[in-house]
Amino acid sequence: MKDILKELDKAFENKVRLGIMSALIVNKYVDFNRLKEILEVTDGNLASHLKSLERKGYITFKKDFLGRKPNTKYSVTVEGQVAFRKHIKAIERLLG
Amino acid sequence: MNNEKYLSDLQDIKKIMNRTSRFISLSGLSGIFAGTFALLGAYAAYNRVYAHQTEIGYRIVEISSNTIFDLLTIAFITIVCAVISGLFFTIKESKKRNQEVWDEQVKRLLVSLLIPLITGGLLCLLLLFHGHVGIIAPLTLVFYGLALINASHYTLGEIKSLGLIQVFLGLLAAYYIGFGLLFWAIGFGIFHILYGIIMHYRYNQ
Numbered sequence: 349m350k351d352i353l354k355e356l357d358k359a360f361e362n363k364v365r366l367g368i369m370s371a372l373i374v375n376k377y378v379d380f381n382r383l384k385e386i387l388e389v390t391d392g393n394l395a396s397h398l399k400s401l402e403r404k405g406y407i408t409f410k411k412d413f414l415g416r417k418p419n420t421k422y423s424v425t426v427e428g429q430v431a432f433r434k435h436i437k438a439i440e441r442l443l444g
Numbered sequence: 445m446n447n448e449k450y451l452s453d454l455q456d457i458k459k460i461m462n463r464t465s466r467f468i469s470l471s472g473l474s475g476i477f478a479g480t481f482a483l484l485g486a487y488a489a490y491n492r493v494y495a496h497q498t499e500i501g502y503r504i505v506e507i508s509s510n511t512i513f514d515l516l517t518i519a520f521i522t523i524v525c526a527v528i529s530g531l532f533f534t535i536k537e538s539k540k541r542n543q544e545v546w547d548e549q550v551k552r553l554l555v556s557l558l559i560p561l562i563t564g565g566l567l568c569l570l571l572l573f574h575g576h577v578g579i580i581a582p583l584t585l586v587f588y589g590l591a592l593i594n595a596s597h598y599t600l601g602e603i604k605s606l607g608l609i610q611v612f613l614g615l616l617a618a619y620y621i622g623f624g625l626l627f628w629a630i631g632f633g634i635f636h637i638l639y640g641i642i643m644h645y646r647y648n649q
Contacts, residue, residue, distance in 0.1 A: 366453060370460040378464065386464055436457065439450045 355438035364397045369432045372424040380420045467553045467599040469538040474530035475640025482632035485522030557595035581624025585614030585631050606639050
């Protein structure tokens with residue numbers, strides 16, 4: 349039981365981060381505004397969670413432009429995918 | 445340990461995964477074929493309406509109930525051909541990408557597309573039943589455009605602008621009543637071919 353608990357990633361202990369990873373893992377990339385729509389959080393809240401996931405190396409971003417407006421696209425890294433899948437597996441095992 | 449929390453976590457994960465994924469296997473070839481069928485249908489309709497012209501100069505346009513029946517038949521055949529070819533190419537593309545041909549995503553897409561579409565279709569048939577002919581073509585374009593705009597949230601984004609164009613053409617057609625066939629040819633025909641080509645090069649390579 350203790351081993352499984354160790355497999356849970358602290359980085360995903362937050363609902364918003366869980367949501368970010370879930371969205372990114374099924375799409376090539378998702379832009380900031382769409383993430384905001386899906387997760388229903390404020391700009392600042394989303395930005396800080398994105399930053400912490402990015403610092404852990406789980407996601408990456410590409411700054412782009414939609415005409416004149418800046419448009420940042422986020423995607424999951426290979427490490428992020430591995431970590432997230434590990435986390436999900438741990439949860440599933442905990443639930444039996 | 446907090447099993448409820450983990451269960452709800454998993455449910456959230458599943459929910460968000462489902463909500464964000466878009467149906468990306470839409471094939472550009474579907475658009476090209478649908479557009480071509482539409483142009484062929486428009487040509488057939490044009491011939492049917494403007495048939496039996498003997499004088500050079502003023503053209504006689506007679507829309508009798510026979511003509512209407514023929515036009516409806518042409519429209520029906522065009523739609524069936526467009527839909528079948530559309531399905532064929534999209535299923536082929538889905539298989540190529542190893543994506544499920546029929547899942548929650550596809551169901552959601554179809555529902556969002558069909559509700560405005562069927563509503564528009566029924567409304568047009570009812571209006572036709574009451575003898576309103578000129579407004580039918582504009583309305584079909586408008587409802588089709590609205591259906592596309594609605595469905596665009598669940599599939600490729602380009603569909604939204606295609607939908608807006610159809611709505612715009614439909615409104616124009618409502619102003620220039622009588623030019624329905626022309627607007628049909630432009631909206632269902634030319635723009636579908638155009639979008640089909642663009643999407644084919646963007647996504648299906």
